[in-house]
Amino acid sequence: MPGIRRPVKGLSQWLVLTMGISLPLVQSQVITIPFQTFKEGINSNNDTTISPLRVGINNLEKLTTSIYPLELPAGSNSPTSVAKTLSTKLWALEHGVDQVSDELHDSTGGDGADFDALENILERIREKFMAYSTTTILVPEGFYTFPDQHEAKTVDIWTFTNELSTQLALNGGLDSPEASAGRLLSFFFSAPLPDSGTIQLDFDAFEIRLRTLKRLSDALGDIIDAPTEDIESFVTMVNDYQLDNAFELEVYLNAGYEDVQAMLKAYLDAINVISWKSDDLYWSLRGSWLEES
Numbered sequence: 116m117p118g119i120r121r122p123v124k125g126l127s128q129w130l131v132l133t134m135g136i137s138l139p140l141v142q143s144q145v146i147t148i149p150f151q152t153f154k155e156g157i158n159s160n161n162d163t164t165i166s167p168l169r170v171g172i173n174n175l176e177k178l179t180t181s182i183y184p185l186e187l188p189a190g191s192n193s194p195t196s197v198a199k200t201l202s203t204k205l206w207a208l209e210h211g212v213d214q215v216s217d218e219l220h221d222s223t224g225g226d227g228a229d230f231d232a233l234e235n236i237l238e239r240i241r242e243k244f245m246a247y248s249t250t251t252i253l254v255p256e257g258f259y260t261f262p263d264q265h266e267a268k269t270v271d272i273w274t275f276t277n278e279l280s281t282q283l284a285l286n287g288g289l290d291s292p293e294a295s296a297g298r299l300l301s302f303f304f305s306a307p308l309p310d311s312g313t314i315q316l317d318f319d320a321f322e323i324r325l326r327t328l329k330r331l332s333d334a335l336g337d338i339i340d341a342p343t344e345d346i347e348s349f350v351t352m353v354n355d356y357q358l359d360n361a362f363e364l365e366v367y368l369n370a371g372y373e374d375v376q377a378m379l380k381a382y383l384d385a386i387n388v389i390s391w392k393s394d395d396l397y398w399s400l401r402g403s404w405l406e407e408s
Contacts (some may be wrong), residue, residue: 134274144318164396171388225356243342
C-alpha cells in the first residue's frame with residue numbers, strides 16, 4: 116500500500132509525491148482560512164483519519180520508549196520488562212556472524228565443500244545485518260519547524276525515528292496532556308495556532324513531511340527481509356556439505372534473527388499507519404481547503 120495514492124495536477128508534482136524524487140514543488144501552496152473552518156475540518160476528519168493517526172503515533176511512542184527502545188532510560192522508572200534494546204539486538208546479530216565465521220574455520224568433514232563460497236555468503240549476510248543499524252535517509256533541514264525543500268541532511272533511520280516519535284507524541288499523542296488534534300495539524304502545516312481569527316496553512320510543508328515519512332517507510336521495508344535468501348542458502352550448503360558442525364552454524368546464524376524481524380516489522384507497521392493516515396488527512400484537507408480556495 117503506497118504512501119501517496121492519488122494523482123495530482125502536473126507530472127513533476129506527481130513524481131515528487133509518489134516517487135520521492137526531489138523536484139521543486141510546482142507552486143506555493145500556502146493559504147489562509149478562518150480558524151473556525153480549521154476547527155470544523157478537524158471535527159469532520161476526526162473519526163476517519165485523525166483518531167487512527169493518533170493511535171499510530173501512540174503505538175510508535177510505545178515502541179521507542181518501552182517495547183524496543185533504542186536505549187533503556189536511566190533511573191528507577193526504567194521499564195523492567197525490556198530484555199534488550201533495539202541497539203543490542205542488532206549488535207547480537209552481527210556478533211552471531213562472527214561466531215559463525217569462527218565456527219566455520221573449525222569445521223571438519225565436508226569433502227568438496229566450497230569454504231570460499233560460504234565465506235562470501237557470510238560476508239553478504241554480515242553487510243545486510245549491518246544495514247539494519249546503518250541505513251540512512253535524507254531529512255529536510257528544519258523538518259520539525261519549517262522544512263526546507265532544497266536543503267537536507269543524512270540521518271540514520273533510528274535517530275530519525277526516535278526524534279520523529281518524540282515530536283509526534285508531543286503534538287498528537289494520546290498520552291501527552293499538551294497534545295491535541297489541533298496541535299498535530301499545526302505541526303504538519305507549520306501553522307502556529309491562533310486563539311481566533313485566521314490560520315495560515317502551508318501545504319508545501321505538509322507534502323515535504325509526507326515524502327519524508329514515505330522515505331523512512333521505504334528504507335525500513337527494503338532491509339527487513341534482505342538477509343533471508345542468503346541465510347537460507349548458507350544453511351542449505353553447510354547441510355549439503357555434511358559439515359560436522361552444521362547444526363551449530365545454523366543455530367548461531369539464526370539466533371535472534373526472527374526476533375529482530377518481528378521488532379523491525381512492528382516499527383514498520385506503526386510508521387506505515389502514520390504515513391498512510393497522514394496521507395489520507397492531507398488529501399481530505401487539500402480537497403476541502405486548498406482546491407476550494
